[in-house]
Amino acid sequence: MTSELSEKKTRVDDAYLRLKQAIRSSALSPNEQLTEPEIASRLGMSRTPVREALIRLSSDGLVRLIPRRGALILPVSKQDMEEIYDILMALEPAAAAKLAARNPSEAELAPLRQAVEAMEAAIDAGELTQWAEADDQFHDAFLKLQGNGRIVEMVSTLNDQAHRARMMTLNARPIPVQSTKEHREILDNLSSGNAQGARDAFERHRRRAAQELLALM
Amino acid sequence: MTSELSEKKTRVDDAYLRLKQAIRSSALSPNEQLTEPEIASRLGMSRTPVREALIRLSSDGLVRLIPRRGALILPVSKQDMEEIYDILMALEPAAAAKLAARNPSEAELAPLRQAVEAMEAAIDAGELTQWAEADDQFHDAFLKLQGNGRIVEMVSTLNDQAHRARMMTLNARPIPVQSTKEHREILDNLSSGNAQGARDAFERHRRRAAQELLALM
DNA sequence: CAAAGGGTTTATGAATGCATTATTTTGGGT
DNA sequence: ACCCAAAATAATGCATTCATAAACCCTTTG
Numbered sequence A, B: 001m002t003s004e005l006s007e008k009k010t011r012v013d014d015a016y017l018r019l020k021q022a023i024r025s026s027a028l029s030p031n032e033q034l035t036e037p038e039i040a041s042r043l044g045m046s047r048t049p050v051r052e053a054l055i056r057l058s059s060d061g062l063v064r065l066i067p068r069r070g071a072l073i074l075p076v077s078k079q080d081m082e083e084i085y086d087i088l089m090a091l092e093p094a095a096a097a098k099l100a101a102r103n104p105s106e107a108e109l110a111p112l113r114q115a116v117e118a119m120e121a122a123i124d125a126g127e128l129t130q131w132a133e134a135d136d137q138f139h140d141a142f143l144k145l146q147g148n149g150r151i152v153e154m155v156s157t158l159n160d161q162a163h164r165a166r167m168m169t170l171n172a173r174p175i176p177v178q179s180t181k182e183h184r185e186i187l188d189n190l191s192s193g194n195a196q197g198a199r200d201a202f203e204r205h206r207r208r209a210a211q212e213l214l215a216l217m
Numbered sequence C: 001c002a003a004a005g006g007g008t009t010t011a012t013g014a015a016t017g018c019a020t021t022a023t024t025t026t027g028g029g030t
Numbered sequence D: 001a002c003c004c005a006a007a008a009t010a011a012t013g014c015a016t017t018c019a020t021a022a023a024c025c026c027t028t029t030g
Helices: A011-024 A036-043 A047-059 A078-101 A106-125 A128-145 A149-170 A177-191 A195-215 B011-024 B036-043 B047-059 B078-101 B106-125 B128-145 B149-170 B177-191 B195-215
Strands: A063-066 A070-073 B063-066 B070-073
Touching (some): A011 A036, A011 A047, A011 A149, A047 A063, A047 A070, A047 B047, A078 A128, A078 A149, A078 A177, A078 B149, A106 A128, A128 A177, A149 B078, A177 A195, B011 B047, B011 B149, B036 B070, B047 B070, B078 B149, B078 B177, B106 B128, B106 B177, B177 B195
Antiparallel strands (some): A063 A070, B063 B070
16 A cells, blocks of 8 residues: 655654554554654654654544653544444445446556456455455555545545454455455446446445444454 | 634644634635744744644645645635535435434434524524524534534534635525525434435535535636 | 856754653652 | 652653755856
8 A cells, every 4th residue: 555665755754654554553552552752762763753743643543642641542443433434335435426427438447347356366266365455456446536535535544544443353254255246346337337336336335344344343 | 613712722732723713714815825934933933833733734634735835725626625515415414314313302403403593593684694603503513413523523624624615605605595494404304313304405405505606616 | 138057045854952740659657 | 558748750842953955046157
């Protein structure tokens, strides 16, 4: 998802990316509390860029800044996931409908098609991790295609929040055969310019995913 | 909307609130560029808290930080308003449906009822400004009632962005008789626990408002 | 007169310094 | 032991300092 291999930019960006990655990967555990000097020394920089990165993470809802106690790595509760899925179930189907109505070209849909094929292949190969990657690809490509920049931002932020919960339950969930079918269904509806169909397919997709995941929390 | 009369808290908060207010009221005009030292001296504080406030405003989408050129007060384009309304038209109707399904008590709905009555009174009195206030009240109260905290955040942020465009066109738009009716309609559907009705009413409300406003841009 | 070059100014990114204040520790006193 | 007060500790909020490099300006040159 991130591609900052050689781009170092500023220390703030570096701190932001590294902390975010650490949170996503649970290298920093939920409910852990870290003080600014602590983070600064771990990252090898002064408190200043760390503070600024923390403000951003706090806007992203990944961290809560508690005066004198440090940055609290926010856990993702069941209630959080309910909120997140309610929003996704409103935003993404609407965006899918708009996109379908625009009758996107096959060229535009190619990345989605690739992702779906990768998912199908991963299922056959029993490669859950690759499947999850292809899933990410699909949703990223969809977001990019759908033209609303604010939706990109919002959904990405929500996905950052939801990521850990999804990862933790990935192995506890059934093999995502159904999910893969749903992706193809979404793609088909986009491809045929069926707005209502795309909306419904996306909504069913998120609804089932939500149920499955929430049942495990 | 803001009630920080005597609460000053930190300088960062102060800077954040004051800058946001200045942007909302167009005291800082769109496309204006201000450097950190400039803002700092205007607000009578050092660059540090100003920087931190600017990071927040930038997350809010009110400002863009351009290295060496300062903070650019973002204008609200027609395209922005289209994006914003597309999102509102997805989020709020869904939230309204959920709220209606919960069968909220009359006590809970009281603030909405008050707001609708204030709108009707304002219409009769020809007080557009008061009407706009009551409109805000309605939407704030609705947001609070609907239980999703992330939706509160997101919609509030979008409204902060949309505020200037709405204000600029307020006088150019027809007397909001229709809008007032729609609010009552939403309220009635919430009150009777009609989820689909509440969703549709809210969607119609936003759709008409969007059309009206976008036509003026 | 346009373009190029060099020196100066200035905004930023980041480190450091510092006062304040919450938290923790310590040490009595009961 | 236990509770409370006072001292010690430490984190934060903010100011200040500093290095860097972009932007600006002014002169010089083709």
